[in-house]
Amino acid sequence: MLNQQVNETVELVDRKLEEYLPQQDIMQADLINAMRYSLLSGGKRIRPLLLLEFCRICGGDVHAALPFACAIEMAHTYSLIHDDLPCMDDDDMRRGRPSNHKVFGEDTALLAGDALLTLAFETMLSEESVRLVGAERAVAAAGILAHAAGAYGMVGGQVVDLMSEGRVISLKTLQEMDENKTGALILAAAKMGCVLAGANESQLKAAENYAKAIGLAFQIVDDILDVTGDSETLGKPVGSDDENSKCTYVTLMGLDNAKIKALELTDAAVRALEGFESGTEVLSQLARELVSRDK
Numbered sequence: 001m002l003n004q005q006v007n008e009t010v011e012l013v014d015r016k017l018e019e020y021l022p023q024q025d026i027m028q029a030d031l032i033n034a035m036r037y038s039l040l041s042g043g044k045r046i047r048p049l050l051l052l053e054f055c056r057i058c059g060g061d062v063h064a065a066l067p068f069a070c071a072i073e074m075a076h077t078y079s080l081i082h083d084d085l086p087c088m089d090d091d092d093m094r095r096g097r098p099s100n101h102k103v104f105g106e107d108t109a110l111l112a113g114d115a116l117l118t119l120a121f122e123t124m125l126s127e128e129s130v131r132l133v134g135a136e137r138a139v140a141a142a143g144i145l146a147h148a149a150g151a152y153g154m155v156g157g158q159v160v161d162l163m164s165e166g167r168v169i170s171l172k173t174l175q176e177m178d179e180n181k182t183g184a185l186i187l188a189a190a191k192m193g194c195v196l197a198g199a200n201e202s203q204l205k206a207a208e209n210y211a212k213a214i215g216l217a218f219q220i221v222d223d224i225l226d227v228t229g230d231s232e233t234l235g236k237p238v239g240s241d242d243e244n245s246k247c248t249y250v251t252l253m254g255l256d257n258a259k260i261k262a263l264e265l266t267d268a269a270v271r272a273l274e275g276f277e278s279g280t281e282v283l284s285q286l287a288r289e290l291v292s293r294d295k
C-alpha cells in the first residue's frame with residue numbers, strides 16, 4: 001500500500017513536470033530538449049515526495065502543493081546537470097544515460113540548468129500556484145528554496161566540495177559541506193511542505209530534525225555507493241569521488257563506520273517523526289529505504 005502511494009505520487013509529479021516544461025519553439029528547441037532530457041529521465045523524486053508527504057501529514061492540500069514539489073525537482077535537476085560538467089565532477093553518465101553535456105554540449109547544458117532553476121521560481125510564483133496556496137505561503141516556500149539553493153546552501157556546499165578536492169578536510173568541514181551541498185535541498189523540501197500546509201512550530205521543528213538527519217545520511221550513502229555500487233544500477237559512474245580525489249565519509253571514516261553513521265542518522269530521523277501525532281508511515285519507510293538503497 002505504501003509503495004503504491006509512493007508510485008502514484010511519483011507518477012503525478014512526472015506528469016506535472018512534463019506540463020511545466022516550456023512549449024517547443026524553433027529558436028530554443030535545443031535548450032528545451034536539453035531541459036526535458038534531464039528532467040524527465042527518471043530520478044527517485046525524493047525531494048518532491050518529501051515535500052508532498054510533509055504537506056499531507058500537516059493537513060495541507062497535496063494538489064495545491066504540486067507546483068512546489070515540481071519546482072524543487074527542477075532545482076535539483078539543474079544541480080545534477082551542472083555537477084556533471086567538465087568544470088565540476090566531469091561525469092559522463094547520469095540517471096542511466098549520457099550526461100546532459102555529452103548529448104547537448106557544455107554550452108547548452110549550462111543554459112538548460114540555468115533555465116530549469118529559473119523555471120522553478122516561475123512555477124512557484126505563477127498566478128495559478130499563488131491562487132492555490134495563497135500569496136503568503138507561496139512566497140514563503142519560494143524563499144525557502146531560494147535560500148537553500150544558493151550561497152548559504154547547495155551552491156555554497158558545492159564550492160567547498162570543489163575547493164577540497166585533493167585535500168583532507170576535517171569531519172566537521174565535511175559534515176558542513178554535505179549539509180549544504182545535499183542536505184539543504186532535502187531540508188528545504190520538508191520545510192516547504194510544512195509551510196504550504198500552515199504547520200505549527202512543533203511540526204516544523206520535527207520535520208527539520210527528520211530532514212537534517214536523512215539529508216546527511218543520504219550523502220553518506222551516496223559516498224558509499226560510489227565505492228560499493230555498480231554503475232548500471234546507479235545510472236551514474238562509480239569511483240568518481242576517488243577519481244576526483246574527493247574527501248568523503250568513506251575516505252575519512254572507512255566503509256563500515258560510514259554505514260554505521262548513516263544508520264544512526266536514520267534512527268534519529270525516524271525518532272524525530274514522533275513529533276507528529278500520526279500518518280508518518282511513508283516518511284519512516286522512506287528513511288529506511290534511502291539508507292539501504294542500491295541506487
Ligand SMILES: CC(C)=CCC/C(C)=C/COP(=O)(O)OP(=O)(O)O
Binds near residue numbers: 078079158236
Ligand atoms: C550547484 C551544484 C552544481 C550543486 C551540486 C549538488 C549535488 C549534485 C550534490 C551531490 O554531489 P555528488 O557529486 O556527491 O553527487 P553525485 O554522486 O550524484 O555526482
Ligand SMILES: C=C(C)CCOP(=O)(O)OP(=O)(O)O
Binds near residue numbers: 076181295
Ligand atoms: C544529492 C545527490 C547525492 C545527487 C544525487 O541525488 P539523487 O540520488 O536524489 O538523484 P536522482 O535520484 O534524482 O537522480
